[in-house]
Amino acid sequence: MADTTYTMAHWGTFRTEAGRQPRLHPLAGDPAPSDLGLSMSSVLSDSARITQPMVRAGFLSDGPESRVRRGADPFVPVTWSTATRLAARELDRVRGTYGNRTVFGGSYGWASAGRFHHVQSQLHRFLNVAGGYVRSVNTHSHAAAEVTIPHLIGSTGGMGAHHTPWPLICGHTELFVAFGGLSEKNTQVSAGGVAEHTVPRWLEQCHATGTRFVNVSPLRSDMAPGLDADWLPVRPGSDTALMLGLAHTLEADGLTDRAFLASHVCGFDRFAAYLMGQTDGIPKTADWAAELCGLDAETIRALARRMAKKRTMISVAWSLQRADHGEQPIWMAVTLAAMLGQIGLPGGGFGVGYACANRVGNVKSTVAWSALPQFTNPVADFIPVARVADMLLNPGTPFTYNGQDLSYPDIRLVWWAGGNPFHHQQDLNKLLRAWRCPETVIVQDAWWTATARHADIVLPCTTSLERNDLGIAKDEPLLVAMRQVAQPHSQARNDYDILAEIAAHMDLHDTFTEGRDEMDWVRHLYDTSRATAAAKGIDLPDFDQFWQDGLARFELQEEPRPLLADFRRDPVAHALPTPSGRIEVFSERVAGFGYADCPGHACWLPPREWLGHNTCTPDMLHLVSNQPMTRLHGQLDNGTVSRASKIAGREPATFNPADAAARGISEGDIVRLSNARGACLVGARLSQDVAKGIVQLATGAWFNPEHPGQEGSLDLHGNPNILTRDAGTSQLAQGPIAHSALIRAERFTEPLPPVTAFDPPALLPPQS
Numbered sequence: 108m109a110d111t112t113y114t115m116a117h118w119g120t121f122r123t124e125a126g127r128q129p130r131l132h133p134l135a136g137d138p139a140p141s142d143l144g145l146s147m148s149s150v151l152s153d154s155a156r157i158t159q160p161m162v163r164a165g166f167l168s169d170g171p172e173s174r175v176r177r178g179a180d181p182f183v184p185v186t187w188s189t190a191t192r193l194a195a196r197e198l199d200r201v202r203g204t205y206g207n208r209t210v211f212g213g214s215y216g217w218a219s220a221g222r223f224h225h226v227q228s229q230l231h232r233f234l235n236v237a238g239g240y241v242r243s244v245n246t247h248s249h250a251a252a253e254v255t256i257p258h259l260i261g262s263t264g265g266m267g268a269h270h271t272p273w274p275l276i277c278g279h280t281e282l283f284v285a286f287g288g289l290s291e292k293n294t295q296v297s298a299g300g301v302a303e304h305t306v307p308r309w310l311e312q313c314h315a316t317g318t319r320f321v322n323v324s325p326l327r328s329d330m331a332p333g334l335d336a337d338w339l340p341v342r343p344g345s346d347t348a349l350m351l352g353l354a355h356t357l358e359a360d361g362l363t364d365r366a367f368l369a370s371h372v373c374g375f376d377r378f379a380a381y382l383m384g385q386t387d388g389i390p391k392t393a394d395w396a397a398e399l400c401g402l403d404a405e406t407i408r409a410l411a412r413r414m415a416k417k418r419t420m421i422s423v424a425w426s427l428q429r430a431d432h433g434e435q436p437i438w439m440a441v442t443l444a445a446m447l448g449q450i451g452l453p454g455g456g457f458g459v460g461y462a463c464a465n466r467v468g469n470v471k472s473t474v475a476w477s478a479l480p481q482f483t484n485p486v487a488d489f490i491p492v493a494r495v496a497d498m499l500l501n502p503g504t505p506f507t508y509n510g511q512d513l514s515y516p517d518i519r520l521v522w523w524a525g526g527n528p529f530h531h532q533q534d535l536n537k538l539l540r541a542w543r544c545p546e547t548v549i550v551q552d553a554w555w556t557a558t559a560r561h562a563d564i565v566l567p568c569t570t571s572l573e574r575n576d577l578g579i580a581k582d583e584p585l586l587v588a589m590r591q592v593a594q595p596h597s598q599a600r601n602d603y604d605i606l607a608e609i610a611a612h613m614d615l616h617d618t619f620t621e622g623r624d625e626m627d628w629v630r631h632l633y634d635t636s637r638a639t640a641a642a643k644g645i646d647l648p649d650f651d652q653f654w655q656d657g658l659a660r661f662e663l664q665e666e667p668r669p670l671l672a673d674f675r676r677d678p679v680a681h682a683l684p685t686p687s688g689r690i691e692v693f694s695e696r697v698a699g700f701g702y703a704d705c706p707g708h709a710c711w712l713p714p715r716e717w718l719g720h721n722t723c724t725p726d727m728l729h730l731v732s733n734q735p736m737t738r739l740h741g742q743l744d745n746g747t748v749s750r751a752s753k754i755a756g757r758e759p760a761t762f763n764p765a766d767a768a769a770r771g772i773s774e775g776d777i778v779r780l781s782n783a784r785g786a787c788l789v790g791a792r793l794s795q796d797v798a799k800g801i802v803q804l805a806t807g808a809w810f811n812p813e814h815p816g817q818e819g820s821l822d823l824h825g826n827p828n829i830l831t832r833d834a835g836t837s838q839l840a841q842g843p844i845a846h847s848a849l850i851r852a853e854r855f856t857e858p859l860p861p862v863t864a865f866d867p868p869a870l871l872p873p874q875s
């Protein structure tokens with residue numbers, strides 16, 4: 108056997124040294140390894156690790172009747188046999204009594220890297236074998252963009268499927284206008300794994316070859332200092348107005364590319380009538396925009412003229428569409444890019460998500476790597492992912508989604524594995540209320556996350572270092588043999604073995620496993636991937652060689668191509684799969700849905716909560732709850748890197764010094780952030796990099812209510828979702844709106860309750 112082993116995580120590939128606390132070293136050649144890997148071994152056997160299966164005490168004694176005590180009850184440690192039988196019994200009871208349309212298995216979340224142990228794939232496979240489940244569609248990351256972009260260009264190109272890649276930005280893009288910045292902290296990760304962290308190097312190269320950057324963001328730190336960017340501290344939620352002001356300047360100055368509009372675009376006249384004020388009497392001038400977005404009109408006009416003169420990339424971070432009316436900045440960015448007429452040219456056009464993950468902007472690989480097959484789901488019902496609390500609270504209530512009139516299913520059993528809704532969902536007090544509705548909640552996780560604490564049956568799983576898997580990073584030329592380097596902690600089991608045992612209790616074992624164990628599956632997924640790659644001319648070693656070598660590198664075959672290059676070249680032969688075959692600046696189809704909150708073209712619809720609202724008072728601040736530098740969402744918050752960043756154990760929140768001074772807040776103070784929805788404690792940091800009127804609090808501090816299970820409880824640790832609003836972006840996409848929230852901040856002078864997020868909940872003696 109080889110003595111060098113490797114693991115792949117969402118935050119990078121590492122060489123591993125086995126041991127009780129395995130050591131991890133970044134992959135040789137990774138130009139910008141992420142510190143997150145340093146946390147991995149520190150959380151393997153920490154106090155937050157779940158040691159054995161657990162059942163909520165009230166559930167054991169009183170069953171579903173006790174569900175109001177979820178989150179407050181202590182847990183009883185039980186044997187695996189008891190836990191898996193109980194889970195099987197509950198699923199059988201619920202599907203037998205009410206049918207599979209009452210089982211929610213959406214189970215959204217990032218889980219872990221690795222093709223086989225991707226737990227959502229396993230859970231969905233298991234639930235499909237057991238008759239199906241209600242699923243969720245789209246992502247928390249970019250739901251509004253996922254739904255909007257296909258109406259505009261007929262695919263998710265420029266958002267997920269394909270971007271104009273870095274090699275065509277570098278050396279071509281003269282002006283890179285980044286709405287929401289290009290935050291290098293976010294390039295530490297990619298869903299499914301990273302081989303090499305290449306974005307910082309690409310950005311440096313672009314800068315060195317003459318690309319000029321504009322950082323349109325409330326945070327100066329959303330762009331690396333080395334890029335010498337112009338900083339336009341836009342008022343959050345107003346980018347659409349700013350882009351309209353830019354568009355108006357182009358029109359007024361005769362800078363719109365009429366020829367491109369005539370040959371490639373549908374419905375510009377309908378939009379132009381709105382832009383110029385013919386439909387509503389309000390011309391969307393730079394002066395009009397300046398009032399709304401907090402920049403001066405001359406800056407807006409100058410930027411528009413610069414954009415028309417230069418090869419310009421219009422980049423929109425995913426954050427902009429995780430906001431009220433999140434469809435609009437996306438639609439408006441595509442509209443603006445269409446007016447500039449550079450779509451399809453190297454370095455021009457638009458892109459949604461540059462620097463939001465390491466992968467975005469890589470040359471797209473066409474190899475379809477194998478994943479665990481899930482069978483088919485006999486249940487058709489679904490919800491847009493962020494509507495989970497609405498679903499649980501309002502069974503039978505109608506809702507709209509992308510032109511469809513649907514209604515919320517009546518959920519009796521929730522099964523969550525590989526995600527953490529008590530991290531990711533907006534308005535945690537509302538989620539807590541919603542979470543009391545289902546009869547049964549089953550959670551698989553390795554740690555006592557807030558979601559595990561709000562479960563009835565808790566099934567502790569292994570982590571990547573404790574099992575064998577196949578690592579493949581999308582659009583990167585590396586396969587990783589993820590060989591086990593640590594023994595499973597305490598009684599933790601692989602999710603696969605947990606589900607296989609539950610399936611056995613339901614006489615579904617063989618269908619679920621197809622007779623394969625862990626290594627059979629890893630080998631099978633590798634062999635089928637190898638065959639797919641071979642068909643594309645990529646030669647990979649056989650499995651035994653690969654497993655011994657630990658890594659398989661290859662050459663990516665694809666040429667870098669600008670987004671929509673063929674369509675640009677020949678818009679007839681390469682017509683887009685939109686109704687008109689063109690870029691739909693006006694969409695007859697979306698207009699036909701009749702949604703007042705998302706009409707047929709981009710427009711300014713003020714957020715219900717923002718600094719420009721007439722009910723907004725000077726004591727309010729806009730909450731930017733962006734992605735954390737020190738962890739992945741809630742993952743690794745218990746690790747060394749994240750813990751080192753805390754202030755008196757609380758999540759740091761960064762204020763502009765003037766806002767802090769006005770509230771008597773100094774660096775290091777404990778501060779209470781609050782609004783009508785909830786309150787939390789944070790540690791204060793002060794920085795001029797944060798625009799006035801803004802407080803920045805990263806997501807992911809484990810929710811730590813002072814009185815667990817009680818609505819309205821103070822969160823002691825600094826989870827922003829106790830403050831954010833849970834509503835859909837619009838009737839079109841129903842995406843989450845985490846970035847549209849106002850709060851108040853005050854020094855916290857009461858005795859400071861300790862943070863207990865990383866301690867296990869109260870446990871009763873084990874059941875024998």
Ligand SMILES: Nc1nc2c(c(=O)[nH]1)N[C@H]1C(S)=C(S)[C@@H](COP(=O)(O)OP(=O)(O)OC[C@H]3O[C@@H](n4cnc5c(=O)[nH]c(N)nc54)[C@H](O)[C@@H]3O)O[C@H]1N2
Pocket residue numbers: 215216217218219224226247248249429524525526527528530531532533551552553554556568569570571602732733734739740741742806827828831845846
């Ligand atoms: N306020 C605010 N909220 C946000 C956002 C925001 O910008 N602001 N962003 C949103 C976005 S973009 C996202 S993607 C979501 C992320 O939300 P999530 O994806 O739910 O967050 P994670 O912390 O990654 O949750 C993954 C969970 O899976 C567990 N896990 C890992 N590996 C395994 C495994 O092998 N088996 C099992 N059973 N469990 C495993 C981890 O321990 C962790 O608890 O948050 C959203 N929430």
Ligand SMILES: Nc1nc2c(c(=O)[nH]1)N[C@H]1C(S)=C(S)[C@@H](COP(=O)(O)OP(=O)(O)OC[C@H]3O[C@@H](n4cnc5c(=O)[nH]c(N)nc54)[C@H](O)[C@@H]3O)O[C@H]1N2
Pocket residue numbers: 247248249286287288290292293294295296323324325326329341342343344345346424425426427430462463464731732733734735736737738739740846
């Ligand atoms: N280290 C690390 N990296 C991550 C993640 C993580 O948890 N940790 N999560 C990953 C995931 S799941 C995703 S989806 C991506 C998310 O990628 P993004 O959605 O781009 O990430 P955010 O950090 O939420 O937002 C980026 C910046 O947008 C700015 N912003 C917020 N509101 C506005 C606005 O109204 N206008 C403008 N112009 N700017 C605004 C904020 O200043 C913020 O810093 O990141 C990924 N990368």
Ligand SMILES: [Mo]
Pocket residue numbers: 247248249
């Ligand atoms: Mo995300």
